[in-house]
Amino acid sequence: MESATGIYRKPSATVLVYGDITPGVVERLKSLLRIHGSRGLRIIIAPHNTPRVLESLRTFLQDNYTFTVEVYTRSTGFREAESPDGTRDVVAVLVSSSELVKSVPSSLQDRVVVVT
Amino acid sequence: MGFEVVITTDRTMMSNHHGKEFLGFVATGPPISMPEKLWLYICAPKVKVDDQGRPVEAPYGLRKIEAALQNAGFNAAVVDPDHVEKHLDSVKAILIGHHDFFAYGPPSSEWWSITGIEPVNRRSFIRFMNSPAIREAKRRGARIIVGGPAAWQWLYELELAEKWGVDTIVDGEGEKVVVELVDKALRGEDLPRYVYVGVDNVPRVEEIPTIKGASVNGLVEIMRGCPRGCRFCSVTLRPLRFIPLEKILAEVEINIRAGTRGIILHSEDVLLYQADGVRPRPDPVLRLHEEVIKRIGEKKSFAWAHVSLAALKYAEENYKLVTKLTREIVLNEHRRILGVEVGIETGSPRLAREIMIGKSKPYPVEMWPQVVEDAFRIMHENMIVPAATVILGIPGETSDDVVKTVELIERLRPYRSIIVPMFFVPMGALKTNKWFLRDHLKPEHVEALKVMFDHTIYWAEDIIKLYMVSPIHLPARLLLRYFMAYVKWKVKKIESAIEEIVKK
Numbered sequence: 001m002e003s004a005t006g007i008y009r010k011p012s013a014t015v016l017v018y019g020d021i022t023p024g025v026v027e028r029l030k031s032l033l034r035i036h037g038s039r040g041l042r043i044i045i046a047p048h049n050t051p052r053v054l055e056s057l058r059t060f061l062q063d064n065y066t067f068t069v070e071v072y073t074r075s076t077g078f079r080e081a082e083s084p085d086g087t088r089d090v091v092a093v094l095v096s097s098s099e100l101v102k103s104v105p106s107s108l109q110d111r112v113v114v115v116t
Numbered sequence: 117m118g119f120e121v122v123i124t125t126d127r128t129m130m131s132n133h134h135g136k137e138f139l140g141f142v143a144t145g146p147p148i149s150m151p152e153k154l155w156l157y158i159c160a161p162k163v164k165v166d167d168q169g170r171p172v173e174a175p176y177g178l179r180k181i182e183a184a185l186q187n188a189g190f191n192a193a194v195v196d197p198d199h200v201e202k203h204l205d206s207v208k209a210i211l212i213g214h215h216d217f218f219a220y221g222p223p224s225s226e227w228w229s230i231t232g233i234e235p236v237n238r239r240s241f242i243r244f245m246n247s248p249a250i251r252e253a254k255r256r257g258a259r260i261i262v263g264g265p266a267a268w269q270w271l272y273e274l275e276l277a278e279k280w281g282v283d284t285i286v287d288g289e290g291e292k293v294v295v296e297l298v299d300k301a302l303r304g305e306d307l308p309r310y311v312y313v314g315v316d317n318v319p320r321v322e323e324i325p326t327i328k329g330a331s332v333n334g335l336v337e338i339m340r341g342c343p344r345g346c347r348f349c350s351v352t353l354r355p356l357r358f359i360p361l362e363k364i365l366a367e368v369e370i371n372i373r374a375g376t377r378g379i380i381l382h383s384e385d386v387l388l389y390q391a392d393g394v395r396p397r398p399d400p401v402l403r404l405h406e407e408v409i410k411r412i413g414e415k416k417s418f419a420w421a422h423v424s425l426a427a428l429k430y431a432e433e434n435y436k437l438v439t440k441l442t443r444e445i446v447l448n449e450h451r452r453i454l455g456v457e458v459g460i461e462t463g464s465p466r467l468a469r470e471i472m473i474g475k476s477k478p479y480p481v482e483m484w485p486q487v488v489e490d491a492f493r494i495m496h497e498n499m500i501v502p503a504a505t506v507i508l509g510i511p512g513e514t515s516d517d518v519v520k521t522v523e524l525i526e527r528l529r530p531y532r533s534i535i536v537p538m539f540f541v542p543m544g545a546l547k548t549n550k551w552f553l554r555d556h557l558k559p560e561h562v563e564a565l566k567v568m569f570d571h572t573i574y575w576a577e578d579i580i581k582l583y584m585v586s587p588i589h590l591p592a593r594l595l596l597r598y599f600m601a602y603v604k605w606k607v608k609k610i611e612s613a614i615e616e617i618v619k620k
Contacts, residue, residue, distance in 0.1 A: 006320065055274050064312060070311050
């Protein structure tokens, strides 16, 4: 929606996180933010549908005061239809355990990184 | 018909504090020596509202969000916390802003740490979130979006966020992102749990909307951001923008029409309005004051939100600007003082170099204590009454740094002012550090607390006389006097106990 106040520039890089937010996942998110932050970063975490998941991300979020970051949570996995570009804007899929790799949609398997 | 989008906050924020902004800070303390209701009467009396519960005066940040949403075509308004229930049939999104949701900011966290008693602002906010109107709105499916300068505090209260059904936490300048979020909320789409508004999404100066209703005590923003780069401050992380004079005057007129008792110019450094870097330029500052005073007339109150001590010294020594502003434009028999907040933070040039190297500019950081002293003298001579802050427990602080601060405060004794100690709170570029708490106090910190307390008590009576002159302030004035007497007695009583804690 357009407004006299100006249009919000939505993040155009997406990272999917499957499983727990481990220190390794946080480190990887820091790198991804450095690389893609200027486009704005959308982080989608599954399967965690509670604000408490933000606790593991607190330091990561507090360290950033430059880039637009949005964090979503999902009780189920990522739906391709929810992104305007389908899966094209997904820059990485971080998975905290190899057992969760099969939960990732097939179109995103080439971007999976298992981070323990 | 009710509003689809209700913008609100708790009572400690939704108040004009008897027309005295500084009284609002009383809400940061715990209710000691008197019942909480009386405490709230001093700091947060209810505001006038219309038949839809819209307050005559509302916090400036909420007014900006309201303006952004109304400009975008939403049925949105700021609503007093006692009147949210009037909109239960229509509300789909509740937007809640605050300066200090959970009392983790300065100085709330400090009073809490020292006394061990929960501050009034936190109690009030929790009561508000548990209120039947908010609970019922949530039960009916309203989305709750929280934001404002204290948004970071929610990252430490995620269980409460879950319990209360907070959908989104927004950290950063909200005027653009709020339009997107409310649009999603009203369409029933997924909302992000958290948004940080990066530099690419802060509004340009022409995108900052003009408020539609009066702000608390006529507060009007004249610039946003700060060029000094102090590491403990979050404002300095924002790009610097000067609000054009015509926009400032439009907001002044909105306030005057609504009947506010005066105007507060809001900026981190009022004298840097349209400045050349950190060097004030007299012409735009004089013009701004002339035009504002022309509109408010002789009797309405006038204050600055913040000014930097270095800009003040520079402006006076190079242009006699402070004298011109106070004696020729602002002060008269009705306006006998000009109130402002200033930051001393430390008396140690070494520590100043570490955490706020830009604060003394254009003077070298080694001159910081002298800058402070000179600025206090200039303010005293020109009837400017500062409420100054000093930060204790800054990361990297040494005993010698605290001693230098104590010595500086002692040299400020001849100058009319309030000096408030603040325990370090991790904000700005230092936000991943740890809070400074009572258990971290060392003997020199206790000495610093005593020196600041003595200074403030020494000047308080004189300042209250100048600050609260109207007969309508008599009850609040009496309560404040009673409170001061109580605090003096209490501090004397617990002095040795605090020293014992420190020894341990």
